[in-house]
Amino acid sequence: MHAHEAHAQNFLIMVQLLLALPFFIALILYILAVIISNQHKKQWPHFRTICWIVGNVCALITLVGPLASLSHIHFDAHMIGHLLLGMLAPLLMVLAAPITLLLRTLPVDNARTLSRILKKPYVCFIRHPIIASILNVGGLWLLYTTSLFNLMHEHILLYVFIHLHIFLAGYLFTIAFIYIDPAPHPYSYVFRSLTLVIALAAHAILAKFIFANPPHHVPTSEAELGAKIMYYGGDAIEILLVYILFYQWFKSTRNAIHPKAATSSR
Amino acid sequence: MTKMYEEQKHKHENRFQYKQRNMWTGILFGLGIVAFIDEVIFHQLLHWHHFYDKSTAAVGLVSDGLFHAFSFFATIGSAFLLADLHRKHGFWLKRWLGGIFLGAGVFQLYDGIIQHKFMNLHQIRYNVEILPYDIVWNILAALFIVIGIVLLLQTNQKGW
Numbered sequence: 001m002h003a004h005e006a007h008a009q010n011f012l013i014m015v016q017l018l019l020a021l022p023f024f025i026a027l028i029l030y031i032l033a034v035i036i037s038n039q040h041k042k043q044w045p046h047f048r049t050i051c052w053i054v055g056n057v058c059a060l061i062t063l064v065g066p067l068a069s070l071s072h073i074h075f076d077a078h079m080i081g082h083l084l085l086g087m088l089a090p091l092l093m094v095l096a097a098p099i100t101l102l103l104r105t106l107p108v109d110n111a112r113t114l115s116r117i118l119k120k121p122y123v124c125f126i127r128h129p130i131i132a133s134i135l136n137v138g139g140l141w142l143l144y145t146t147s148l149f150n151l152m153h154e155h156i157l158l159y160v161f162i163h164l165h166i167f168l169a170g171y172l173f174t175i176a177f178i179y180i181d182p183a184p185h186p187y188s189y190v191f192r193s194l195t196l197v198i199a200l201a202a203h204a205i206l207a208k209f210i211f212a213n214p215p216h217h218v219p220t221s222e223a224e225l226g227a228k229i230m231y232y233g234g235d236a237i238e239i240l241l242v243y244i245l246f247y248q249w250f251k252s253t254r255n256a257i258h259p260k261a262a263t264s265s266r
Numbered sequence: 267m268t269k270m271y272e273e274q275k276h277k278h279e280n281r282f283q284y285k286q287r288n289m290w291t292g293i294l295f296g297l298g299i300v301a302f303i304d305e306v307i308f309h310q311l312l313h314w315h316h317f318y319d320k321s322t323a324a325v326g327l328v329s330d331g332l333f334h335a336f337s338f339f340a341t342i343g344s345a346f347l348l349a350d351l352h353r354k355h356g357f358w359l360k361r362w363l364g365g366i367f368l369g370a371g372v373f374q375l376y377d378g379i380i381q382h383k384f385m386n387l388h389q390i391r392y393n394v395e396i397l398p399y400d401i402v403w404n405i406l407a408a409l410f411i412v413i414g415i416v417l418l419l420q421t422n423q424k425g426w
Binding site for chain 1: 327328330331332334335336338339342343345346349350353
């Protein structure tokens with residue numbers, strides 16, 4: 001029995017390290033890219049570097065350490081993790097404009113290949129606002145309304161897969177609505193706004209649904225607290241996202257008033 | 267002096283050009299702000315009605331969720347529309363206020379009549395005589411609508 005527990009403990013640590021590794025590497029690569037890029041081109045904005053660091057830290061504290069261990073046992077801790085890994089970390093990392101940095105740092109040939117990859121039909125398909133919303137919010141509905149949530153805690157590969165999916169879907173969702181990095185085939189602001197309202201509503205509805213129907217084996221009080229964290233914490237991050245979307249819209253319409261500015265900036 | 271007069275005249279003309287936009291910006295802001303006040307004061311601070319009242323009404327759940335998302339969307343969006351009007355020198359305070367009253371009143375009346383009474387989603391308060399609350403709620407809403415319409419009508423004439 002004791003040996004089994006120790007084994008499980010080791011297993012957990014291994015999973016945590018496995019999940020943390022990509023973010024750790026991404027953190028180091030970004031900083032290296034900033035250093036290299038600064039030597040040849042003009043200074044990379046500190047704001048973006050800070051966004052990348054904080055975003056990665058948000059993801060890392062969800063995946064390793066006390067919060068990660070707690071989230072195995074407590075649903076409310078799990079939900080804080082969801083907010084950090086699935087919403088805040090992606091948003092901050094999108095603001096850090098990693099693709100722009102990469103295009104700047106890579107040799108011209110490689111940069112061209114990268115931008116060609118970004119225009120591939122598959123990439124364009126998954127970053128369509130509706131598809132990205134389904135992958136993100138739809139995935140959450142699947143996780144919390146089926147037995148997937150329980151299975152995740154029993155099967156290690158599923159656990160790793162779902163956590164990576166939560167982050168990647170969150171990132172995809174963010175780049176589908178706000179364009180910081182180059183965005184081939186941009187969609188209109190009206191279309192993005194309407195899709196975003198529906199996606200955010202689906203997130204709020206899911207939070208209330210969890211409040212009323214806790215996932216299996218989750219105590220009611222924990223589910224209620226978790227649902228509230230998802231609802232209000234989600235709001236706070238969503239308000240940021242909506243603000244950035246409208247800010248970009250606001251800036252883009254300036255050209256209509258000052259035609260001169262439009263021709264000089266393009 | 268003449269330049270100032272010119273500018274003044276220019277501003278005055280702009281207001282008419284963006285007349286409808288002034289109204290819609292106000293309506294959006296009114297909707298957003300009332301939905302926000304309802305949620306924060308009555309749901310969170312007073313706990314008069316709740317986060318989740320009826321787990322059976324799926325329609326209520328969906329409409330609530332949509333409205334919730336729309337309310338903060340509308341608030342932020344209208345703030346940017348307002349900034350845009352200022353940028354275009356087309357802001358018209360009285361008409362904007364008219365829009366706010368109309369938007370706020372329409373939402374409150376919708377909440378008070380459709381959501382509280384027809385759909386029975388939640389009541390303003392529980393375990394008390396509800397009638398006075400309903401009357402105050404809906405009369406206030408109607409008053410907002412009347413104020414809004416009067417302000418909008420006053421700013422509707424081209425010569426005003």
